[in-house]
Amino acid sequence: MAADASGKGLLLKGDPIADTFRDEVKTSLAQCLRTPTLIGILGTPAAPSKFYAEFTQRQCEELGVRFVLKMVGSAESAERADGEGVEEAIIEANEDVNVDGIMVYYPIYGGQQDHYLQQIVSPLKDVEGLHSKFHYNLYHNIRFIEPKSLMSSIPSSTAHIPVKVDIPPPGTVKSILPCTPLGVVKCLEYIGVYNKILTYGDRAYGKTVTVINRSEVVGRPLAALLANDGARVFSVDIDSIQEYTKRPRTAPEATRKYLPHHVAHPSNLSLQECLEISDVVISAVPSAQYKVRTGWLKEGCIAVNIAADKNFEKDVRDKASIYIPAVGKVTILMLLRNLCVFPRHCQ
């Protein structure tokens, strides 16, 4: 069974989804006292990073954001090393009152040294949501924050306050969510995986999702976000499969205070078994070789590729009812929306 007469599921590109946010972002920007400035820091000559920087530039121009590309290290000159000057450029941008957002094009060193750089960006300018404070808030389902809480290096515990509406209480703003995981959620909202009839905060309840990759930047926050919203999530990594579910509200109050909002425990299922029962399969494996087997997918499922390489086989739409090949266009709008969260240039 397939979605249309050609026997293929629907191929859904990011554009129509991104378009639904374009007006919202434009409206926010129109309320600003001055044009916000985003600085992009490019520290290598890698083609995907350069491409993404050019893409950011075009999106900024279209939406009226000032974009300044700072090329350092080997991006600036072949004689310089990868990443040389990135840390300095970040610190300078942190301190520049005219800079509202900072975007760094990763990978630079890869691994731990990139993670170090992500912690150096001021959380108040971290439009990508890569600072560990934002991951902490996500894992603990802390959705609304006082901006000053971002100034503290010490995470605070919080009781599990059920979030019923999407409107920040007075004196608070939304905590920044990492842009790629958020972009995926926005895609799933658009295609109805998130059910608006359900209570806000539980709208993925009843859905089974497999997320392939458990990196700290994409896979793990995405799995947690979906579980926080009620989904049953299989988080698949190279050496293990875990099941993430929303924490039951039965834990004693005193204990709950310190607990992440979701429960992660090892799963006995194989990848094939997970895929066979998944309504949604999201893959983010940074390898051109890796492919999710179409034969293992559930008939009519939704397939979302968020890797730079294509993680699904060419015939994915023989099984999937909807296939989203990339979410970058949605991600970038989430990022530009974050330029307006902290009231520097806004009224």
Next chain:
Amino acid sequence: MAADASGKGLLLKGDPIADTFRDEVKTSLAQCLRTPTLIGILGTPAAPSKFYAEFTQRQCEELGVRFVLKMVGSAESAERADGEGVEEAIIEANEDVNVDGIMVYYPIYGGQQDHYLQQIVSPLKDVEGLHSKFHYNLYHNIRFIEPKSLMSSIPSSTAHIPVKVDIPPPGTVKSILPCTPLGVVKCLEYIGVYNKILTYGDRAYGKTVTVINRSEVVGRPLAALLANDGARVFSVDIDSIQEYTKRPRTAPEATRKYLPHHVAHPSNLSLQECLEISDVVISAVPSAQYKVRTGWLKEGCIAVNIAADKNFEKDVRDKASIYIPAVGKVTILMLLRNLCVFPRHCQ
């Protein structure tokens, strides 16, 4: 040529070096208003972690520190997953006014997820010095800090103030240095690689050091620390060799403000060429298979193993004048010394 009649260099275990700090730590502890408490968080049943926890316990008992071992996840019960409950245990310890220091036995998940946990520990209780704030201070040679600066999530730039003495100015304390790199420096001071005749802050000047491994936890901070102190350092990783040197004081003031204290640039030398000119070779490769070739070492060099496995060949002392097979005993004293840095329980 060898160091003694047996034709072998000196085998130097950590004990005599650790002993030189034992009195200092005991004196600091004696000045405390109450017995400080260190909490150890064990999240896996891995033998090296359990061994290290028992070792911490013995050292604490000997020095009069209260040690509480908290076993969570698979360390507590075979039915629980690795790392389950570690994050909660950290947050609880952050908030417990009776806890002065927090030590987590890594690896738990390995990689990025461990790095996330390291950012969750309050910097005021991070006796291991693994929070990115301490790495930032190290890279920028910020040696003395106001304790309140640790409360801020935003790194501050600093001019390169030459550090001439080892005494914190009024109102400041020493920034915590990551314990393993600091332990290595203490070993090198003990055996005279650091020359006390030279100015403080330049005592490794004239020495060439190879550091094998460039992880964010050990290898990179160690290379930076040695370069900050004047050494010429080759930082060797699986796919590249970099040379770290102290930044010349000739950079314009306005630029210098944002720069790390050392310069890292790619080296054209091979590992063999680095080893042939190195006075000190430090290896931290987490693999039982990896061995530094004795044949490549400079006659009379100093060899320091900081990996859990032995990274030097059995005949290392045929070439090395001094071989230090492990620094763990020094490291643990550095860690216990850090219990007294922030004035909670101390006068």
